Amino acid sequence: MEISVICPVFDTSPPLLQAAVASVLAEGGETELELILVDDASRSSDTVAALDALAANDSRIRLARRCANAGPASARNEGIGLARGEWIGFIDADDLWLPGRIARSRILLDRKDVAWIGGRHRLLHPDGLLHDTPNLPGRVLASPELTRMFIANFWMHLGATLVRRHLVERIGGFSEGLSYYEDFLFLTKLSVLSALHPIDADVYAWRRAGTGLTASPARLAARSMRMHGLAAADPLLRGFRRELRWARYSARKGLALNNLLAGRRGPALALALDAWRMDPREFRDLIVFLGLWARHRTAALAHSRRYSPVEHFQLQDSQ
Numbered sequence: 001m002e003i004s005v006i007c008p009v010f011d012t013s014p015p016l017l018q019a020a021v022a023s024v025l026a027e028g029g030e031t032e033l034e035l036i037l038v039d040d041a042s043r044s045s046d047t048v049a050a051l052d053a054l055a056a057n058d059s060r061i062r063l064a065r066r067c068a069n070a071g072p073a074s075a076r077n078e079g080i081g082l083a084r085g086e087w088i089g090f091i092d093a094d095d096l097w098l099p100g101r102i103a104r105s106r107i108l109l110d111r112k113d114v115a116w117i118g119g120r121h122r123l124l125h126p127d128g129l130l131h132d133t134p135n136l137p138g139r140v141l142a143s144p145e146l147t148r149m150f151i152a153n154f155w156m157h158l159g160a161t162l163v164r165r166h167l168v169e170r171i172g173g174f175s176e177g178l179s180y181y182e183d184f185l186f187l188t189k190l191s192v193l194s195a196l197h198p199i200d201a202d203v204y205a206w207r208r209a210g211t212g213l214t215a216s217p218a219r220l221a222a223r224s225m226r227m228h229g230l231a232a233a234d235p236l237l238r239g240f241r242r243e244l245r246w247a248r249y250s251a252r253k254g255l256a257l258n259n260l261l262a263g264r265r266g267p268a269l270a271l272a273l274d275a276w277r278m279d280p281r282e283f284r285d286l287i288v289f290l291g292l293w294a295r296h297r298t299a300a301l302a303h304s305r306r307y308s309p310v311e312h313f314q315l316q317d318s319q
Contacts, residue, residue: 002032002109003102003162004085008075010040012093014050016207021054021061023096024089028060031102036062036079037093041069073174073182080165080173088168090159096124096205097159104201105162115164116194119203121157130205142195144239150188151231151243158183160204167194171236180219181227185234192236220259222271225251249278253285254310260293261301261312269293 005024009017024035039051055063064078072092080088087109091097101119108114122130134155141149149155171189174182218224228248231237237244252275259268272293276286288307292300304312 002085003034003087003089004079004083004165005033005035005089005091006038006076006079006083007035007091007093008038008040008072008079009042009047009051009093010069010072010075011042011044011047014046016094017047017050018054020091020093020095023098024091025058025060026099027097027102029102032085033102034060034062034083034085036064036082038075038079039063039065040071040075041066070176071179071182073178074176077173077176080168083165086165087162088165089162091204092159092206094207095159096207098122098202098205100201101203104199104203108197108199109162114197115167116190116196117162117199118156118196119160119199119201121160121204121206122202124205124207126208130202133206136198136200137196138198138200140195140197143192146191146196147188147237147240148243150184150191151240151247154184156187157204157206158187159206161187163190163194175227175230178227178230180224185227185231188231189234189236217264220255220262220264220267222252222255222267222274225255245278249275249282250308250310252278253289253308256289257292257304257308257310258312260289261297261304263297265293 007020007024021035021037024033027033037051037054039048042048042051051063055061062082064082066075066078076090102109104119105117108117118136120136121133123133124130134153136156167190170193171186174186178185225248228244228251232241232244232248252271256268256271256275259271272286272289276282285307292303292307295303301312
């Protein structure tokens with residue numbers, strides 16, 4: 001087996017799931033490929049039925065079912081444990097692999113000195129069009145430069161990568177217990193151990209619900225930022241504590257802003273104060289936030305980038 005693709009599934013709409021599966025299987029060709037669908041205890045009978053049908057109709061699909069929902073990190077780890085491929089790929093159950101991905105990666109897949117391949121991801125909006133994302137660096141990158149780039153900005157989607165299985169196992173897979181940003185931590189740790197070999201191609205479509213990130217109240221809670229604490233404590237990232245501290249500060253600011261724009265004024269203020277306590281020298285940032293906090297929501301939105309440039313969440317009902 002050459003490539004094992006891991007796909008966690010939880011109550012995904014069957015049409016989106018079927019499209020995701022088809023996009024991966026279409027890339028098989030003469031490549032030995034398996035797609036491991038990990039059902040993270042879906043409650044939707046339609047999703048469960050769709051998974052059964054998909055597994056029954058193609059021998060390249062392996063279906064694993066979990067007894068209790070534990071989140072995408074845990075589901076991906078189960079898939080990694082089942083994988084037989086030399087290379088590991090990823091897809092979220094509502095996204096797409098783009099045509100020609102494996103063919104464009106072939107030269108690098110066959111090189112013994114290459115352990116990590118990355119391509120560009122595009123944003124797939126409801127209008128059906130693929131929208132541009134930040135460009136992938138056009139050269140091979142390695143740590144410490146690569147690690148600092150990942151800490152500073154989320155510029156690569158997990159699904160746009162292919163990684164040799166021994167490297168995935170070496171970093172211990174994904175940090176379980178994280179509901180958000182487990183992919184960020186995975187890629188950042190990976191960057192310490194391996195150079196990234198880019199391909200000049202669009203390889204992954206990240207489906208988006210609208211112009212901003214959709215968030216449940218849980219995503220707006222301070223707990224959603226646990227990843228930064230785990231990163232700071234990880235031995236692999238010990239040499240990047242200064243960068244991680246700044247990333248944590250910036251993330252707190254972004255979360256404070258999104259809470260404010262969602263009308264959660266109390267949590268927003270608490271998060272902004274928490275960010276300021278991380279670096280009391282940045283008193284000006286706190287003053288800017290307090291100015292936004294005193295404004296009407298519409299006015300705050302218009303001036304929000306004075307405080308933080310993060311993408312704005314669109315609040316949805318708690319799941």
